[in-house]
Amino acid sequence: MDVDPPADLEGKTGPDSKGKSRFLYENAADIMCRASRYWASIVPSGTSWHLDTNKVLKVHFDLQEGQGVNAHYDRKKGLVCYGQTVCGIRVYAGESPSLISHELGHAVLDAVRPDLFDAHMREIDAFHEAFGDISALLTGLQIDSLRNAVLAETDGQIHQSSQVSRFGEQAGWAYRQMLPYCVEMDCMRNLANCFTYQPISTLPLETPMAASISRNPHSFCRVFSGAFLRFLAGVYNENKRMDSEGLKKASEVAGEILMAGARTANITQAFFPEVAAHMIDADKAIYGGKYEESLKDAFERHEIPYTRETKPGPAPPGKRNLIAMWILGAKYGLAEDFAVLIPAESHSRRKMKRSAAAKEAESFVEDLFLRGKVEVGEMDQRGKARGMGPQGAHKTHQIIRDQKTGLLRFTRRYFD
Ligand SMILES: [Zn+2]
Structure with a gap:
């Protein structure tokens, strides 16, 4: 570093x-x-x-x-x-x-999970954002004076709003002056929230952040990060040491279980429930199920199902078997079609039928264009793609020409 x-x-x-x-x-x-x-x-x-x-x-x-x-x-x-x-x-x-x-x-x-970088699924993007906010929460709790401030502010009710649950207070003030709808009332995002899980495809593209959740990963992530704050509070209460050291220990246990769940969860559209199920498995394996009730209570409050779509067991990160799915470039003002890599098992060439995962990848790409997050460069010959989404949006994805094949390919540039 x-x-x-x-x-x-x-x-x-x-x-x-x-x-x-x-x-x-x-x-x-x-x-x-x-x-x-x-x-x-x-x-x-x-x-x-x-x-x-x-x-x-x-x-x-x-x-x-x-x-x-x-x-x-x-x-x-x-x-x-x-x-x-x-x-x-x-x-x-x-x-x-x-x-x-x-x-x-x-x-x-x-x-630990490089395969999530280009998974092209909206709920996986939202989990990455939740993990970032949880990182801010947990690393803040490594400071003794901050732990004491949180205990004083919440009177030991860790699930309540506090200095560590309010993500980006100063940046939130700045955004509130420029774009008041895109942050919460007292910060950018507050992990102390009551947002509940819904299939992401049923949500609008954007909504005012303080009022409701949307498909924007920085908005939808609050469902998972909110459940995690509840879980952290449950671990703190379970261990019955109600002081700064007890809160530090809770931050270590909760982080360990989260990491185990994130490492072993299989790639699927419903990624929050998948991670939730793997966190429950991890608690059983590491702590004999000591925190199972805390986990289930947290997920139930945010209506995150903890039943898995896939079989239990680790999903070792590695290179997946990917194939190219082609998306019509004309839809986005491009002269050529471009390829998006998706898991091979999710796409049946023989039946010429697109699976749910392939449709999800199409929706993922469309949302990014609508939000102005795709850099297309000189490929945007008609200027249509440049006109999509707000001006000045940071371009998290790009369409590049593959040096080997000469064809266009859709990739991620970064997480913001
Ligand atoms: Zn982020």
Whole structure:
């Protein structure tokens, strides 16, 4: 792990420039060390960052104005943070422990489940976002003073709203000035919520964040992260040590069970129930079912079924047997069709019939175009694709020309 001195981007060298740059560097280094130490104690021994990350996960500071208050995880670059001046105040993602810990959560999940990166399923994207928010929650709880503040604020009712449940308070303020509908009332997303599980295909593309959930993964993720906060509170209560050390222990147990569930869950459209079922299995295997009631209570409150679609047992991450499914380029203003890779078993060539998983991949691509998240470059010959979605949206996916085949291919660039 490494943190690039932000002063480099200003044409200076080293982390010894004064003021803001120095603060950004020290702050990010501190957050990354704390978050990495926590996750190093949770992931299986021998785990390393994704192969494309070159062994060292870096944090980059993009200091250009007007990039939005955001950050992303990129397999090549590592973590990239941006900022924007809002109402005369410079708000920078690199200052936020929540946002940096969230992006590191994407990197951790990608290290143990690289196959989720290009799964092309909306609920899997939402789980990645939930995992990022949970990473911010759990790594925040490694600070003794913050644990005491949470215990005081909630009077020991950990499932209630607190400094660690309110994800991105400062960034949330900035978004509220620019796009009030896209964040909650007091933060970007609050893990203390009552949103319930529904098939993601039945939800609208976007809704006001404070009021309801939508297909946007940053919105739908709150169903799972809300259940996880409930589970964390259940572990804390079960262990009957109602102090800072008890809360620290609960954060370790809950993180361990989450990691086991995430590592073994099979790729499926209904990914929340799949992870939930595997977390219950993990609790039985590690703790003899000690936290089963806490898990079931948490999932039931958020109406996440914990029955599996697939057989029990681990789904070892690895290269899946993928085939290309072709999507009509004309629908998106492209002169050529483009390929999306989907699991081979989900697509029957012989019957020329698209499976539910293939339809889900089509819907996944369509949602991204509608939200302006696909970079098409010179392939957009009619300008139609550029006109889709809000201006300035960060492009998480792209359509590139495959160097070997010369054909167009749809891929992910990063998680934001
Ligand atoms: Zn994210």
